[in-house]
Amino acid sequence: MTSQPPPPPQPGAQAVPTCYRHPERETYVRCQRCARPICPDCMREAAVGHQCPECVQEGNREVRQARTTFGGAVVAAPRVTWALLALNVLAYAAEVVNQNEVLQRFAMYSLGVHMGEWWRLITGAFLHSPPPSFWHILFNMWALYVIGPELERRLGSARFAALYLLSALGGSVAIYLFGTVAVGASGAIYGLFAALFVVSRKLGYDARGVLWLIGINVVLTFVVPGISWQGHLGGLVIGALVAAGFVYAPRGNRVLIQVGVAAVVLVALVLLVTTLPPYGFPPVGIRT
Structure with a gap:
């Protein structure tokens, strides 16, 4: 008994989005920053929604480190x-x-x-x-x-x-x-x-x-x-x-x-x- 191939997509139908890091995984969640589709393993919680790992790293680099009154790094313990x-x-x-x-x-x-x-x-x-x-x-x-x-x-x-x-x-x-x-x-x-x-x-x-x-x-x-x-x-x-x-x-x-x-x-x-x-x-x- 032979299996039949899936029918071709109907005109106008859209392909199911897959995670940009894991193409084999379907997902409908997108990064709030770059809009790329991300699977649960790639989701990083953000202030609103989720972000991908690359956008989280980029955001961390953009965050300015807290400094003391005279320019030194903040001291938690002396x-x-x-x-x-x-x-x-x-x-x-x-x-x-x-x-x-x-x-x-x-x-x-x-x-x-x-x-x-x-x-x-x-x-x-x-x-x-x-x-x-x-x-x-x-x-x-x-x-x-x-x-x-x-x-x-x-x-x-x-x-x-x-x-x-x-x-x-x-x-x-x-x-x-x-x-x-x-x-x-x-x-x-x-x-x-x-x-x-x-x-x-x-x-x-x-x-x-x-x-x-x-x-x-x-x-x-x-x-x-x-x-x-x-x-x-x-x-x-x-x-x-x-x-x-x-x-x-x-x-x-x-x-x-x-x-x-x-x-x-x-x-x-x-x-x-x-x-x-x-x-x-x-x-x-x-x-x-």
């Missing part, structure tokens, strides 16, 4: 702040285990930097007064915990990391030029103080409280013995410069100017170290 806190605590734990070895190899030491030990410019900013003293790291980490998340959310994680590290480097370069030996995150913390003042002024907030905070700490820098005024003031100045470049950059060329400011500050600090010798006196002890 991960850079927590990472910096962890690094400082781990470095202090290393001091507890082997204080002499850690300080001799990684403390900020002007002559060591001059002899080519460049890492001291950064590693010294993650060390603190050696055990059993703990007030130094407690104060700095408390300040980072209080100020860090707010600045990271305002600036974005990348800009906040750049601000912190450049402020730390600025403090170390000042120690190199005008000091001898020092440890501590205070240069970076003073840079955050300066940035908080700049951000507050830019946003129109009352910045007198921040100004008082900076003033009191600067006075303590010169009153309390054993404190590296070079590291504190170096971080304060660099933090103010970087923050001003970040928050006052015009919207049209914001990213380019912000990157340029950070790059210029970094190059200037590197040139100071590579072209000038240290002017400090022979070390008489580690300052904080």
Whole structure:
């Protein structure tokens, strides 16, 4: 018994639409954006009706990513702040285990930097007064915990990391030029103080409280013995410069100017170290 072929379509009859990705599947649903027929496996829910996978991807590319006030990506959690806190605590734990070895190899030491030990410019900013003293790291980490998340959310994680590290480097370069030996995150913390003042002024907030905070700490820098005024003031100045470049950059060329400011500050600090010798006196002890 032979089967009969299906009758030819009647004049004027339309072919049954099939999915553009799966031609073997009949469908009467079309993408709301491009009008191509799509089967259930290709349907993606949209605000109205369904869209095909390609139109969904194209729409996602067109959606602008939310940005912070100063152009950074929106921060859901201040991960850079927590990472910096962890690094400082781990470095202090290393001091507890082997204080002499850690300080001799990684403390900020002007002559060591001059002899080519460049890492001291950064590693010294993650060390603190050696055990059993703990007030130094407690104060700095408390300040980072209080100020860090707010600045990271305002600036974005990348800009906040750049601000912190450049402020730390600025403090170390000042120690190199005008000091001898020092440890501590205070240069970076003073840079955050300066940035908080700049951000507050830019946003129109009352910045007198921040100004008082900076003033009191600067006075303590010169009153309390054993404190590296070079590291504190170096971080304060660099933090103010970087923050001003970040928050006052015009919207049209914001990213380019912000990157340029950070790059210029970094190059200037590197040139100071590579072209000038240290002017400090022979070390008489580690300052904080």
